[in-house]
Amino acid sequence: MADKEAQTVTAGAAATTDNDKIQAMLKYDKIDYQTVELTGEIILPTEPVDKCFAHIKPQLLTDKKLLANLGYPTDGLVDNWKEVFLRKMDEMLKKYKSVRVFMDICVKCGACADKCPYYIGTGDANNMPMARQELMRKVYRRYFTVPGQLFGNWMVKGEELSLELLNMWYTYFYQCSECRRCSVFCPYGIDTAEVTMAAREILNSVGLVQKYLHQIINNAQTMGNNLGMQKNAVINALEFVESDLQEETGIDNIRIPIDEEGAEILFVTPSADFFASPHIESLYGYAKVFHQAGISWTMSTYASEGGNFGLFIHNYEHMKKINKRIWQAAKDLKVKRVVGGECGHMWRILSSYSNTMWGPFDWLDQRYPIPEHICEFTLNLLKRGALKIDKSANDEFIVTMHDSCQIARGMEMGGTEYGQFEIPRAVIRYVCDKFQDMPEDTIRERTFCCGAGQGLLGDDMLPTRVKGAIPRMQAYTAAKQAHGVNFIALICAICKAQLSKMFPTYGYPMEEVGGIHQLVGRAIVLGAKEGV
Amino acid sequence: MRSIEVSGKQIELDEDGYMTNLGEWSKDVAEFLAKEDSLVLTEAHWEVINFLRSYYEQYQIAPMIKILVKEIKKTMGADKGNTKYLYQLFPDGPAKQACRYAGLPKPTGCV
Numbered sequence: 063m064a065d066k067e068a069q070t071v072t073a074g075a076a077a078t079t080d081n082d083k084i085q086a087m088l089k090y091d092k093i094d095y096q097t098v099e100l101t102g103e104i105i106l107p108t109e110p111v112d113k114c115f116a117h118i119k120p121q122l123l124t125d126k127k128l129l130a131n132l133g134y135p136t137d138g139l140v141d142n143w144k145e146v147f148l149r150k151m152d153e154m155l156k157k158y159k160s161v162r163v164f165m166d167i168c169v170k171c172g173a174c175a176d177k178c179p180y181y182i183g184t185g186d187a188n189n190m191p192m193a194r195q196e197l198m199r200k201v202y203r204r205y206f207t208v209p210g211q212l213f214g215n216w217m218v219k220g221e222e223l224s225l226e227l228l229n230m231w232y233t234y235f236y237q238c239s240e241c242r243r244c245s246v247f248c249p250y251g252i253d254t255a256e257v258t259m260a261a262r263e264i265l266n267s268v269g270l271v272q273k274y275l276h277q278i279i280n281n282a283q284t285m286g287n288n289l290g291m292q293k294n295a296v297i298n299a300l301e302f303v304e305s306d307l308q309e310e311t312g313i314d315n316i317r318i319p320i321d322e323e324g325a326e327i328l329f330v331t332p333s334a335d336f337f338a339s340p341h342i343e344s345l346y347g348y349a350k351v352f353h354q355a356g357i358s359w360t361m362s363t364y365a366s367e368g369g370n371f372g373l374f375i376h377n378y379e380h381m382k383k384i385n386k387r388i389w390q391a392a393k394d395l396k397v398k399r400v401v402g403g404e405c406g407h408m409w410r411i412l413s414s415y416s417n418t419m420w421g422p423f424d425w426l427d428q429r430y431p432i433p434e435h436i437c438e439f440t441l442n443l444l445k446r447g448a449l450k451i452d453k454s455a456n457d458e459f460i461v462t463m464h465d466s467c468q469i470a471r472g473m474e475m476g477g478t479e480y481g482q483f484e485i486p487r488a489v490i491r492y493v494c495d496k497f498q499d500m501p502e503d504t505i506r507e508r509t510f511c512c513g514a515g516q517g518l519l520g521d522d523m524l525p526t527r528v529k530g531a532i533p534r535m536q537a538y539t540a541a542k543q544a545h546g547v548n549f550i551a552l553i554c555a556i557c558k559a560q561l562s563k564m565f566p567t568y569g570y571p572m573e574e575v576g577g578i579h580q581l582v583g584r585a586i587v588l589g590a591k592e593g594v
Numbered sequence: 595m596r597s598i599e600v601s602g603k604q605i606e607l608d609e610d611g612y613m614t615n616l617g618e619w620s621k622d623v624a625e626f627l628a629k630e631d632s633l634v635l636t637e638a639h640w641e642v643i644n645f646l647r648s649y650y651e652q653y654q655i656a657p658m659i660k661i662l663v664k665e666i667k668k669t670m671g672a673d674k675g676n677t678k679y680l681y682q683l684f685p686d687g688p689a690k691q692a693c694r695y696a697g698l699p700k701p702t703g704c705v
């Protein structure tokens with residue numbers, strides 16, 4: 063009997079490759095999500111549970127053509143995956159010095175532990191930021207430190223590469239939205255996002271490529287936008303908005319200019335802004351602002367996307383390629399300024415990365431910020447009295463603001479300290495009478511992720527999204543209970559998509575979610591040109 | 595991935611229930627998928643599905659919801675030309691559920 067069993071196991075093992083085994087471990091199952099009761103209080107887990115959310119994994123990309131386009135293995139896990147893994151990790155550690163420093167300096171103080179929205183939401187111990195980092199750190203100690211190399215795991219508490227470790231990596235580096243909240247609380251400033259980004263690129267190199275995120279990178283590179291809209295679709299959508307605007311306002315020269323050479327401003331924004339709701343309401347707002355300001359502007363069918371998912375996987379080649387479209391379009395259209403719409407990581411990349419990738423931008427008008435955020439642009443006009451505003455158009459709203467993580471914990475806005483918090487709030491106050499912030503520890507630099515950032519917005523990640531949204535939903539509930547808040551204003555397309563799905567999931571109307579320029583658009587009185 | 599049998603033909607669906615080969619679409623497939631969600635397709639549903647298909651043919655993507663709303667308003671009257679009505683027809687959201695029945699790929703992006 064024992065012999066027979068052994069034979070069966072051997073025969074089975076011979077027929078099963080590492081790729082077959084990992085595909086079985088990562089097999090996607092549609093799993094129902096579970097909400098919690100909204101009380102207005104963020105309850106921290108008392109007892110972390112090991113691997114209670116280990117069954118939630120995003121779908122793998124299997125389209126060979128697409129994988130080949132992106133330069134990743136096309137047949138799942140490569141045969142020599144351990145070698146490829148370590149080579150890629152070595153490259154990451156050398157290329158991104160920050161990642162190497164983060165591997166070395168953690169003292170396990172635990173300050174980050176209860177700061178992650180996914181840990182708070184799931185209670186899974188592996189979602190504590192230090193545990194997430196530890197998934198990479200134990201490989202680092204084993205293979206990239208001298209004691210680990212000489213004496214092995216027992217000396218450094220390391221771990222050998224195994225399929226189970228790959229499974230853990232794929233699972234938990236895709237339960238991190240790279241929101242960087244934990245880094246605000248880390249006394250050493252360790253940024254888990256950088257670790258997650260590097261880990262995802264290592265997974266890509268061995269052939270474990272997440273579907274949602276990489277489909278979009280491919281769309282952006284080949285079609286110029288995340289949605290994969292071809293040129294005639296972009297034009298059709300923008301022309302529709304233009305004619306709808308003219309119909310709605312009765313003003314026949316309000317426009318959405320497309321590919322107009324010689325315009326003063328190139329405006330880039332997420333493709334969701336001319337496709338999805340509530341995003342599109344902000345597009346109406348932007349157009350009204352430009353119209354009223356009397357400044358010529360244009361959108362581009364070549365750079366029809368502000369977002370850039372290349373950032374999410376620490377792959378400069380992808381990020382650079384996507385980013386280049388914006389500067390190429392600016393050059394081709396001979397504009398003087400580049401203004402960015404409501405998109406979180408777009409702003410972080412445009413303001414923090416563009417210059418080193420494709421700068422210097424000495425061919426643009428140096429009197430204006432390069433790039434300029436639409437909130438900054440609108441606020442300047444409001445301050446000068448160049449826009450006539452009727453706040454009563456927003457009387458039905460008591461507004462709060464969700465700081466999107468890539469902006470809040472990005473660099474800056476408007477060249478002023480804390481501009482990324484103050485400028486959007488100032489715009490809201492100009493167009494709405496009633497504004498109330500959510501609790502202090504859930505906004506500004508300590509803001510909570512919407513629960514779906516950086517590649518977690520796919521439907522396959524719904525269970526994680528519903529849990530990751532809990533802190534934000536509780537904070538909104540607290541503001542609702544205390545002040546009757548009934549509208550959450552945002553400047554990020556991912557946050558808009560996530561929250562307009564989470565609100566009904568948690569029992570609030572989806573109409574309570576919208577962009578800041580949606581509010582601006584409602585309040586602008588068109589035609590009047592006082593004070594310009 | 596799974597496949598369904600409709601009118602004697604095997605139709606392959608992806609993990610989210612969207613058709614992998616759009617050329618295999620037929621009205622029967624739409625009826626079959628709707629039935630799985632306990633939905634009976636009425637004339638109003640078909641207006642939406644047919645419009646989605648003709649728009650897709652021209653632009654290789656589903657129309658934005660506002661374009662859909664305006665079209666429905668035009669063909670079915672002002673009282674029906676709103677998002678709320680579309681959600682009544684397709685409770686999981688017109689963009690995703692209606693696209694699925696119409697044999698269109700799932701829109702992806704920050705949507």
